[in-house]
Amino acid sequence: MNPLIKKLNGFTDFPPDDVERLVRLCDDIHVLKAGHVLIDEGSCTDKVFLLLEGWACRYKVLEDGRRQIVAFLIPGDLCDIHIFILKTMDHAIGLLSDATVAMIPKDDMLRLIEQSPLINRALWWSTLIDEAILREWLVNSGQRDAYHRIAHLFCEMWLRMKRVGLVDGPGFRLPLTQEDLADTMGLTSVHVSRVLKRLRSDGLITLKSKQLEIHDVHHLMEIAHFDPGYLHLT
Amino acid sequence: MNPLIKKLNGFTDFPPDDVERLVRLCDDIHVLKAGHVLIDEGSCTDKVFLLLEGWACRYKVLEDGRRQIVAFLIPGDLCDIHIFILKTMDHAIGLLSDATVAMIPKDDMLRLIEQSPLINRALWWSTLIDEAILREWLVNSGQRDAYHRIAHLFCEMWLRMKRVGLVDGPGFRLPLTQEDLADTMGLTSVHVSRVLKRLRSDGLITLKSKQLEIHDVHHLMEIAHFDPGYLHLT
């Protein structure tokens, strides 16, 4: 089942013909390798990308080559409706893992939105949540130390992965290098390594070959002072 | 002239009757004191607030009382269209200075949006820019040191204030305490004080009794590696 529909169902239930319309748009499917850049900063495109499998990220690169990841995209996430309203991308989108991506022509998307006000609303709902996540990431970077920051991120990704049915048992696939994590959290990979060591030795997580297990999600949420309100789950 | 119209004109020119409709909504005007909370986290409201004068901010408060400011609102900024789609606020909005605010009933706003697709689009354009600003703030927090971070913020606010006609000569009113700045940048007010001292002694700014003068905006932009692309100015 299409993970986008799974996600949007968190907003409302869709009539079957809406669902069918949505599915029909996803017929141009590409399997791409980690590192592939879907959209570059400054560019514009006439396609919307829907992640079906794998992880991607929004990121910006500074003049000296440092990179800040500003969002993770997981299956069901859409990039970018924005493009219709803003002229150019102010950030890039790239794959963090091998991934399969549906490419939807801009015009098809616009037609769908016109035909179904419900889907239109749902898509905006989804971008408002992206914005809420961004705010929480800013709180994370601004106020929490490395230990709690990483713990908080793990809680968020656990919930987001759960929503699209990708949590199996106690854990999920987290296809990130420590470098990726570092660029997300505004830390160095060296320090990320040390913090992960501490999270492990505190018995909170197991992270091995890109599989993250959270031993007790509620406990980790308490430690991270994680309040899921900002994800607006139902 | 309504600062919202000034701002939205950065997107397209509006036919006079659209402008008139918009102005007519702003008849319930309130003058409020600094510190006033417009919307609290967790609440929901049936009003949209439009800032006409003064500064406000979006912020979140942590369990131990620390505060992270996640956005500044200046004249022409709107809070919150979101509320129609998301059920509750995941952050609060409060006044940083004395301010005058127009309160627009939700239903009037919805009617306006229905009547004018152009205004609808413009409002979404505006929230997408808010999101872009949020991304840049995250880059700021994650990658830049205190000196460049504050310099970068000053460049942004200079441009945003300029867009709504509030830059007079070389400077503008910046009604923030150093504590406010600290909570925005993820720093302590002590450190903000030291950084401001350095910005002053480097001859870059004058900041006295809430008036900020940037001596050479282009120079400051170079120092801060400020690229205005994310503001999507025309």
Next chain:
DNA sequence: CGATAGTTTGATATCCTTCAAAACCTGTGG
């Protein structure tokens, strides 16, 4: 099995925080 990318560890340096006190505004009432 070797090459390459990713992770871990240690030593040292830096940026920023904390705590505490002094100085300075700014507005208010006498």
Next chain:
DNA sequence: CCACAGGTTTTGAAGGATATCAAACTATCG
């Protein structure tokens, strides 16, 4: 117009979190 109060800013000294650099170690994949 002065004095005083409360909030804000400045300064100093010391401590802590994270960065940097460099090297060893460990996965992973052809």
